[in-house]
Amino acid sequence: MTMDILVERADGVLTIAFNRPDKKNAITAAMYQTMADALVEAQGDASIRAILIRGSAGIFSAGNDLDDFMKKPPGGENSPVFQFLRAISSAEKPVVASVAGPAVGIGTTLLLHCDLVYAADTASFSLPFAQLGLCPEAASSLLLQRVAGYQAAAEKLLLGEAFNAAEAQRMGFVNRVLPAAEVEAFAIAQAAKLAALPASSLRVTKSLMKRASQHELQTQMTEEAVHFAKMLLAPEAREAFTAFFEKRKPDFRSFP
Template sequence: MTPDILTSQADDGVLTITFNRPARKNAITAAMYQTMADAFVTAQHDKAVRVVLFRGSEGTFCAGNDLEDFMKAPPAGEDAPVFQFLRAISTAEKPVVAAVAGAAVGIGTTLLLHCDLVYAADTAKFSLPFAQLGLCPEAASSLLLPRIAGYPLAAEKLLLGDAFDAQEALRMGFVNRVLPAAEVEAFALAQASKLAALPASSLRVTKALMKGAAQHEVHTRMTEEAVHFGKMLLAPEAREAFKAFFEKRKPDFRQFD
């Protein structure tokens, strides 16, 4: 069986993490989160790894959580694979770059808020449908998105959950550049290689200075979101949203206060 997460390390020190589950639009399972978390831990201690690069496969970046897997084994406790991954990416000392093409849904978008450089294809579509699923934001996106994009735009994306394109993501400030789909991965890899050629200590200290005291805020917000998320996952609104998703119909939230 082909792994759902592929990792490969180039001679120049770029570790590439590839979402490799195209049949499910690269939706993430608990096992995939664990693989990525472990990859980050290894990268942290491996001097040969100088930069981490995320990419999708077959024209899709990541469709968010695999809801079927998510409901079978909802995350419980700080050691759940999803929380291991979020801690790892949010505290990564080495540069993290992303090449985004196609859909980037839920965590597929919020993980980008923890990347240092994000390059999007002109085909990219982002969405944060947490409220539509009866849930709340995660990955500290309720803190980071208003800080990056401003409250009005963040509110529009997090409250309504409607999809938006790469140019809108660029205007919001969490995408560095929009490129033709055929060029985005090569460009992101070239940028990652540029970083890999620079002094690791300079990059590490510069990143730490930019993140600064916000790191504590991010951890605190992730914990707060996780508490709400866990409760809401078991609530009637989420059950109706997930049931409607699997039945391919619109959910009816009018029955709830």
């Protein structure tokens, strides 16, 4: 377990909170493992009736910690990041997210697996995979176009440019936009409402909504992972990551 992720249990709600504000809550392998373990434990704990995921003050997550990511690239389906993605995508209990500030890369794609997403009016979202010489992950190539439509998803996944909370709500993966000072308390209250409802009703309802697409989702996630692993070792990604660390704009013109 790492203190960069805080895990708390209270009144039937498991809260998973990013706690690495000095690094903009960039996610390391150890953080993925802590989150995966917490989600798996919650699955078998009858006292946990809802799950809340939140960031810290003014920042949700900058996505993968690129330095840690390059030192410990995902090593197959048992790597911490894929354990986390399997756990959140198959969670039987309702998952609520509270988003304030930037949500980058997997900071956005993990929200596509949540049941309720509440965003501050200061939140921003981006999917810069193509900018890094990579491809979508977390089944976002499937889920984003499902909720937003093909053209809206293509604009976000091909260009990778940031967009605000109001647009995320229009696209369909944010339920409500609130003032930054109110969003966390509102999400906590929504999770508390869920925890007070019959757990079996919530579990069956969520299962019925997700059952038809679950196999397709897992297949898409696996296919993305195969491409992602290859692209991570390709020259385009090396140029993108080198440029990031050198604080310059990458140059992809020499790559076909």
